[in-house]
Amino acid sequence: MTRLGIGNFDINKSTGNKQADYYVTEQMGNLSESGFVDVTSPTYERMDDDQKRNYIKKQMSQNVRPIAKSAARSDIERNTSQTVVGSDGVERTYSAKDKADWGSVSVADRKRINKDFMKKYGNTVENLGAYKEGVADAPTRKGAFR
Secondary structure (H helix, E strand, C coil), rough: CCCCCHHHHHHCCCCCCCCHHHHHHHHHHHHHCCCCCCCHHHHHHHHCHHHHHHHHHHHHHHHHHHHHHHHHHHHHHHHHHHEEEEECEEEEEEEEHHHHHCCCHHHHHHHHHHHHHHHCCCCHHHHHCCCHHHCCCCCCECCCCC
C-alpha cells in the first residue's frame, strides 16, 4: 500500500475520536495481512498502479473496514472500560466509545440533557460518568462511531 501511495487516511476516514481511529486502523492492518484483499491473482497482477490503488482502496473500504470497525468496537469496550462511582453514589461503567458517543451529541442536546440530569441527580452526565444514559436521552447524534 505504501508503494502505491495509499495512506491510512485514504481507507480509514477519521471518526473524530483518535482512540477509535487507532483501534480501527490496527484491525484493518490485521485483516489486510490475513488476505481479505487478494493481491496475488493474475487479474490484480495485470493492473497498472492506478488500477491497483483503486482496487485496494475499494476493497478495504467496502469489505475490510466494516469488519475492522466491528472488531474495534469490541476492543474498545474490552480495553477502555472504566468503572466510576458518580456523585449520586451509583457505580457506572463506561468505555471510550460511550464517551465518544456522548461527544457526538449536539452541544444543544448535551446542555438540555445535563440540565435534566442536574434536576434529577444533582450533577451532570460527565460528573456522574453516565455517558450511556446521556446518549440514550439524545434524539440524534452526528458523526457517532457506529
